[in-house]
Amino acid sequence: MSYQLYYADGTASMGVRVMLEEIGASYELIETTTEKTKPRPAEQLKINPNGWVPVLIWDQNSMYECAAITIFMCDKHSQAQLAPAIDAPERSLFLQTLVYFSSSVQTAFQLDYHSDRFADTPADEPSAKRRGYRRLSETWQIVNDQIGDNKWILGEKFSAADIYLFMLTTWLDPSRGHPSISNFPNVQRIADAVMLRPSVQTVYGNVN
Ligand SMILES: N[C@@H](CCC(=O)N[C@@H](CS)C(=O)NCC(=O)O)C(=O)O
Numbered sequence: 001m002s003y004q005l006y007y008a009d010g011t012a013s014m015g016v017r018v019m020l021e022e023i024g025a026s027y028e029l030i031e032t033t034t035e036k037t038k039p040r041p042a043e044q045l046k047i048n049p050n051g052w053v054p055v056l057i058w059d060q061n062s063m064y065e066c067a068a069i070t071i072f073m074c075d076k077h078s079q080a081q082l083a084p085a086i087d088a089p090e091r092s093l094f095l096q097t098l099v100y101f102s103s104s105v106q107t108a109f110q111l112d113y114h115s116d117r118f119a120d121t122p123a124d125e126p127s128a129k130r131r132g133y134r135r136l137s138e139t140w141q142i143v144n145d146q147i148g149d150n151k152w153i154l155g156e157k158f159s160a161a162d163i164y165l166f167m168l169t170t171w172l173d174p175s176r177g178h179p180s181i182s183n184f185p186n187v188q189r190i191a192d193a194v195m196l197r198p199s200v201q202t203v204y205g206n207v208n
Helices: 013-023 042-047 066-076 091-113 121-147 161-171 185-194 199-204
Strands: 002-007 026-029 053-060 061-064
Touching: 002 066, 013 026, 013 066, 013 161, 013 199, 026 066, 042 053, 042 061, 053 185, 061 066, 061 091, 066 161, 091 121, 121 185, 161 185, 161 199, 185 199
Parallel strands: 002 026
Antiparallel strands: 002 053, 053 061
């Protein structure tokens, strides 16, 4: 099985690339952009009219949405053991966590990084950003409390949810007004452990 991934450094496509490394799948990166003023390749827009990455292609198929791609790949490559089996007790927490990351934590980031999508006029954008900073604190606190003393998000076993968590922590930027990761020590503990994985070193090693 070989994949193609529409990709840009610093984005959610990095998490999917880490998954591909963990699985040991062969893949090709198709460099694209997330800059507001730059056009996306027509082929990317055909699959994802939103113009976002990640976009994954394999055989004659394709899909977008990072959490959905994560679940899809875990199931397709179950031998990599990146997710609890469908009938394992941790499965519900795995799904809950990924969807919370995607729907709540990522949206908190977007309030800042894409405030124009949440404000009626440019004059309203600073208000959306300020709400985003607080929403980041609220959502990361909930994740931190959920982790508690667990070694990994789901407990004793590493999973793709830990990769997703790591990816999201790289977007925290206190210089923009975001909370520091040090406010969430359980999150930081897991992010530090994920960073040591060879897959993460390969993907994030040369990125500032
Ligand atoms: N809900 C989507 C969001 C993806 C997303 O926002 N990707 C960002 C990079 S992290 C992007 O492509 N931004 C460019 C844009 O919004 O135009 C997902 O989780 O895949």
